[in-house]
Amino acid sequence: MKAYRMTIVLSTYILFMLLFLSGCKPKTSEIVVPTKLSQNFVIQSKLNKNPRQTSLLLNFIQTKMLTSRGIYTNYRNVKSVNGITNGHQMLSESSGLWLIYLASTHQFKRFRVFYKATKKTFNQQIQFSYRYDPQTHQLSNVNATLDDLRIIRALQLYATLTHSHYYRHEAAKRFSLLKTGSLKNGKLANFYDVKTHKQSTNSSLAYYDFVTLKYFETVTTKGKKFYKHQLHVVKQGYLGDAFPLYASSFNLKTYAYSNRSLNTSEALETVLHLAEVGEVKTETLNWLKIQIESGHLYNRYSTLGIVLDKSQSAANYSLAAMIFANAGDNREYQRAMRLAWQAQVTQKGSPLYGGLGDLKSKDAYSYNNFTGN
Structure with missing residues (x-):
């Protein structure tokens, strides 16, 4: 009888632990596999990719x-x-x-x-x-x-x-x-x-990859509402025609946009994601053209468009090139890429040869190199 009671207690304990452990696992949403075509994921651009420089990179x-x-x-x-x-x-x-x-x-x-x-x-x-x-x-x-x-x-x-x-x-x-x-x-x-x-509680506007969000969310009625709201959040972060970029982030609790200065690469990620779904503003493209033509796309701006950091990075120009590629502007794409390639190390004796980096410090960051690829 004692052995029987031990078996019952042990069985109950094991059952409890199984239920407890299963409760500790993260809840998963229903997996909905979209059936529609996803051609927007395929890069359609046939613009010149600078084959020799790309090969070295x-x-x-x-x-x-x-x-x-x-x-x-x-x-x-x-x-x-x-x-x-x-x-x-x-x-x-x-x-x-x-x-x-x-x-x-x-x-x-x-x-x-x-x-x-x-x-x-x-x-x-x-x-x-x-x-x-x-x-x-x-x-x-x-x-x-x-x-x-x-x-x-x-x-x-x-x-x-x-x-x-x-x-x-x-x-x-x-x-x-x-x-x-x-x-x-x-x-x-x-x-x-x-x-x-x-x-x-922070939501960086650069994080809204609309191609991916749209494809996976718009398969359900609820998801379509989510996507529409996400697009609204980013578009409402527009800083104005005088400086036609977007706020850096949105607070999910206070619903307020940040007034922090803009890291240019992040700001251009926001624009690129909009461009990929046909939502880029003409004012933004025109502003970018001016920066590209002057060769001065700086690393940080205030929300009023005041330059706060005059250093530049290859990633800024590569992102601008991708934005123009999505807008179908081959001329500005080529101009932006020429500026991006200026960061390529061409000294054959350098360990950075072919990479986008700084010859003196030996710094070569993955983000700069991958956006240039």
Whole structure:
């Protein structure tokens, strides 16, 4: 009788633990696999890609930045200061951009291998951590929602080009998982913390990858409302015709737009995402043309358009080129790319040869190099 009671107690305990553990797992949204064509994921531009310069850049990336786990943030292995990612720490941002490149250039086997590595390095069940430190083997507890959307975009691009049912489902699954964290109820937060289970209250306008959001959200009535609201949030952040860019972020609790100064690369990401869905303003394109023609697209502006940092980066010009490509303006695309390529190191004896970086400091950041690719 005693043994029987022990069996009942043990069975009850096991059942309780199974129920408890299942309750600890993140809730998943229903996986809805879109059936409509996703040609918007395929890069249609036939503009001149500067083949020799691109070849040199790719050689630099693949021999100096790319590893089996991910991509170095900077060629120069400097220590991170005040939590700023640097040196040989790795970002899911870079992995997403590389996956998009591999898929768009039909390097399908390499795509599959690198996606597997990306999951191994960054996966956190419902999202991809935004940073991995190969020295400490530590993952950040938070993601960066744009990075997740880039990886999902890459998966869908691959599925479109290869007609892969597996990767079509994988893209839809990752989007569904994201909706349990930093994209709950259509509210796009900068990040979700897997340790505290809390969302950021900040929503960077640069994070709204509308091509990806539109494709996966507009398959349901509720999703269509979410997408419409997201587009409204970004468009309402317009700073005005005198300085036709967009506020840096939106607060999900106070519904207020930030008046912080603009990091130009982030500001241009916002414009690029709008351009990709046909929502770029003529005023914005005209302002960009003036900056390109003068060769002065600076790194930081106030919300009034006052220059706060006169340094420049290749990424700014590469992003401007992509915006013009989406607008069908070949002339301005070429001008912007010529300025971007000025950052390419052409000294054959340099370890940065072919890369976009600074010859003196030996800094070559992955973001600059990947947007130039």
